[in-house]
Amino acid sequence: MNLILLFKSDFIEDTKKVRLQGRRLKHILEVHRASVGDQLCVGLSEGYIGHGVVTGLDNKVLEMDVLLSRKPPDPLPVTLILALPRPKVLKRVLLTVSSMGVKQIVLLNSYRVEKSYWQSKVMGKESLKKHLILGLELARDTVMPEVWLRPLFKPFVEDELPALIKGSFPIVAHPSATKPFPIHVSPPVTLAIGPEGGFTPYEAAKLVSCGFSSFHIGERILNVETAVAALLSRLS
Amino acid sequence: MNLILLFKSDFIEDTKKVRLQGRRLKHILEVHRASVGDQLCVGLSEGYIGHGVVTGLDNKVLEMDVLLSRKPPDPLPVTLILALPRPKVLKRVLLTVSSMGVKQIVLLNSYRVEKSYWQSKVMGKESLKKHLILGLELARDTVMPEVWLRPLFKPFVEDELPALIKGSFPIVAHPSATKPFPIHVSPPVTLAIGPEGGFTPYEAAKLVSCGFSSFHIGERILNVETAVAALLSRLS
Numbered sequence: 001m002n003l004i005l006l007f008k009s010d011f012i013e014d015t016k017k018v019r020l021q022g023r024r025l026k027h028i029l030e031v032h033r034a035s036v037g038d039q040l041c042v043g044l045s046e047g048y049i050g051h052g053v054v055t056g057l058d059n060k061v062l063e064m065d066v067l068l069s070r071k072p073p074d075p076l077p078v079t080l081i082l083a084l085p086r087p088k089v090l091k092r093v094l095l096t097v098s099s100m101g102v103k104q105i106v107l108l109n110s111y112r113v114e115k116s117y118w119q120s121k122v123m124g125k126e127s128l129k130k131h132l133i134l135g136l137e138l139a140r141d142t143v144m145p146e147v148w149l150r151p152l153f154k155p156f157v158e159d160e161l162p163a164l165i166k167g168s169f170p171i172v173a174h175p176s177a178t179k180p181f182p183i184h185v186s187p188p189v190t191l192a193i194g195p196e197g198g199f200t201p202y203e204a205a206k207l208v209s210c211g212f213s214s215f216h217i218g219e220r221i222l223n224v225e226t227a228v229a230a231l232l233s234r235l236s
Numbered sequence: 237m238n239l240i241l242l243f244k245s246d247f248i249e250d251t252k253k254v255r256l257q258g259r260r261l262k263h264i265l266e267v268h269r270a271s272v273g274d275q276l277c278v279g280l281s282e283g284y285i286g287h288g289v290v291t292g293l294d295n296k297v298l299e300m301d302v303l304l305s306r307k308p309p310d311p312l313p314v315t316l317i318l319a320l321p322r323p324k325v326l327k328r329v330l331l332t333v334s335s336m337g338v339k340q341i342v343l344l345n346s347y348r349v350e351k352s353y354w355q356s357k358v359m360g361k362e363s364l365k366k367h368l369i370l371g372l373e374l375a376r377d378t379v380m381p382e383v384w385l386r387p388l389f390k391p392f393v394e395d396e397l398p399a400l401i402k403g404s405f406p407i408v409a410h411p412s413a414t415k416p417f418p419i420h421v422s423p424p425v426t427l428a429i430g431p432e433g434g435f436t437p438y439e440a441a442k443l444v445s446c447g448f449s450s451f452h453i454g455e456r457i458l459n460v461e462t463a464v465a466a467l468l469s470r471l472s
Binding site: 225 | 238309310328331332335336337374375376377419420454455456457458459461462465466467468469470472
């Protein structure tokens, strides 16, 4: 937690004092080991970042005077379409993607995605938000990514994707592509990453017919977490 | 396990038949769900890759006839110097680094590395090997990375590092550097990545005086796993 993410509901008097309890208090006590007078990096959800000075602290509540003075980091101009990974991996991927600055994520079905993944507790709205917040807190960002859940591949690709990719360079990472993944691409980009094992030939062809260019990422097979970080890094 | 990694001790008759038990057998039964006659991707440790045809299989032993016909993927021409992360993260980082093709890894102490990390069970020789093998099996590689453990920063940097970086472009990722991390660098590269929180100014200065160029990786703070994948991807 390199930034304490604040919400409007945390503010108690005017716009300068916040009161925190729960997870953030626990983290500030146990990891930051803060005391009264200490300064912490803070940011207002969807707003500016700055610092907070601890004015009161015990094991039940923390109070801070906050000053929000600068913009959060620029977003990464990439929309990520990701075949839904297994729940344990999804948690880490959400954190990674959020920390790298992606602001729009589509979790998509694919033939090789196990149906049970869609029923996982991780997929609940509050749970998704929790893991995205961990990424913002890590990267010192305040702007929440938007997540779309699309459990049907074909209707999404046919009905929604053409509008989504408009004005962007759409790329799909696919093992059997002949061209290597580019080093640098003019933003914005829409990046589609398949499941472990890749999109099926049918799925890859659907994306190509929608306007996607297909690139391979080398001879080595990477796990989803590594592939996401490695490919987003090429596009930043 | 996209490749079954074989060792010389697995071969039973001439050089063509192997007998497997334990972890690899379990994986082949439960994940690949293979039967007699099926073909699996295999590779000989430090040697060629190819395929194996299952000739016998029960819940105690598997036998395969193997044909090794081609080279493993090229190594990534990067030596990675990494401040020792906490054990749970180290496991995943070893897998990632091994899957991305790094063949030399130095796990280094830093002021911000907790001393207890050096005593972790993950640091045992067999444990390190286990996690590196998972990376090779994922990426279909056969060449084991070498890991150096260096629990003393200063003697390593003063006595060993000058020889290690000879002939390479040495880079350190450091938050307070003024230049952005390059998109492409002529290989080979020696890449140093600090702990969460970064190398101390003293440590960064020692690396620079040894010949390292210092680059930042942007305004966002990334966790070690993401930073490793993102930076190695820029150098591949």
